[in-house]
Structures are given as structure tokens and as C-alpha cells.
Amino acid sequence: MMEITHVMETLLDKVRKGELALDTERVDACLRAGDVLRTLLGAHRGGQAADPAAAALIRDRLNALCAGEGAPAAASATPLVAPPAVSAPASPDDAEMRSLEVRFVPEPHVAGQRELMSNMLEELARLGSVEVLEEPPPDAQYGQWRLAMCTRLSEADLRGVIDFMAEPRSVVILARSDAAAAPPVADEDTMMASLTKSVVTSLTDSRSMPDMPQEDELNQEVDTKLELARAYEEMGDAEGARELLEEVLRDGDEAQQEQARGVLARLA
Secondary structure: OHHHHHHHHHHHHHHHOOOOOOOHHHHHHHHHHHHHHHHHHHHHHOOOOOOHHHHHHHHHHHHHHHOOOOOOOHHHOOOOOOOOOOOOOOOOOOOOOEEEEEEEOEOHHHHOOHHHHHHHHHHHHHOEEEEEEEOOOOOOOOOOEEEEEEEOOOHHHHHHHHOOOEOOOOOEEEEHHHHOOOOOOOHHHHOOOOHHHHHHHHHOOOOOOOOOOHHHHHHHHHHHHHHHHHHHHHHOOHHHHHHHHHHHHHHOOHHHHHHHHHHHHHHO
């Protein structure tokens, strides 16, 4: 876990300094690294054996990307600024037109940028008709969107467009006939920021997300370090935990520093 965390931090630093492009290959690698870290942590907490081969594979991939290998050059890199395009079916006979209700909660750094939300709605409208049934106030940093859609797009492809900007597990797709009886998105699901999404948010610098305050970026990165430090504490890796906690004391806000001091006191 320590090796993967450090190489991700190195990659993050190079992206922020403009030495490496934030392209889809690097984002994908960090997403997979986040999944591996969560799996390792879950295996430890559950007393199960982890997969060292998967950890070694993602570590080596991140190292290669840090060195500038295996990724497109910065000039041709695909920026992380809009959802991926999805092609509509080739002909009307390929799929049946369906009437759906789509519910989701955008990531906080997306919710504050209406241009990104507009881009996503335009992409969805290209794939069928779209009507906004419910949306948060313009200045809200959190809230659910409800869309009515008529589309031939498969549920998997539709999720592929929306998941790009949505909180983990917040996307709900229902037939319009079933939507009235369905409960709203559960708070415990939509409020829980996963480690995977934290990695992507911390990797996204001010060039790709210009409206996101640098202080918020730093706080999210520090929260991730706190989570990992607690994991190292549970595994008995006091040295690894202390190293991360020192960074929290240096970069965190007052509340984060207080949490770090509490963990350090337990390690003393």
C-alpha cells in the first residue's frame, strides 16, 4: 500500500507541475490503483489474503506512467474535461426506444461548474430526448438531478456517460412507469466519497477544473492521507502511518491536524 500511495503522489506532483499531461491513461491507472488500495484495505480488515500480483502490476504501471512511458504525449493527450462520447445505435431497429428516469448526484467539483453539466446534458440529448425534472440551485455544491429521457441507448452505455461525473453509487436508472414508486438516492450512498474518486479529484489540477479552489483540492488529498494512515496503523505499520501523518500536520487544516495528532498519540 505504501509503495502504491507514494508513486501516485509522485504522479500527482508531476501533473500539477505540468511535467506530465492529465490524460485518460493516467486517470484510468489511478482509478485502478484506488480500487487495488481499497481491496488491500478490505482484505486486511477482513483477515483475508490480498492479491500481491495485482498490487505489483498497478505499481509498475504507475511507475511507467510517472516516467512518461506508455501514455500519449502531452500534445495529443485526452484532457479530463468532458464525459466520454457514446455513439447512438446504427439504425432504429438496433434497440427499442425506452422512456426512462435518470437520477444522480454530481461530484462536488462538478456540481459547481454548470458548463460541465451542460456538456453532459448536450451529450445525452444527442442520444435521445432529455428533460430536466429536478436540479439543485445554481450555487449548490451538492444535490440530486432527475432527468426524463427517451433513448435507445443501453443502460450500461447511459451509465458510462453519467458515472464520469457522478458520486459513487448515486446513479439510478428506472423505467418511467417504475420511477414514482422508487425511493430517492440514499444519503449514505451519495455522501460517501470513495478512495477511488478521491484519487481522481486530487489528480485534477486547476487547469482542468479552474473553478475548484486549491484549498479544497488540498483538503481532499489530506483526507486521503488520513485514511491511509489509519489503515497503516491497523496493519501495524507505525512508520508508514507516521510519515503520512507528518504530511497531514504540514498541509492539513486545524480539524485534520487534530485527527492526525490523535492517531500519533495512539502510535506513541
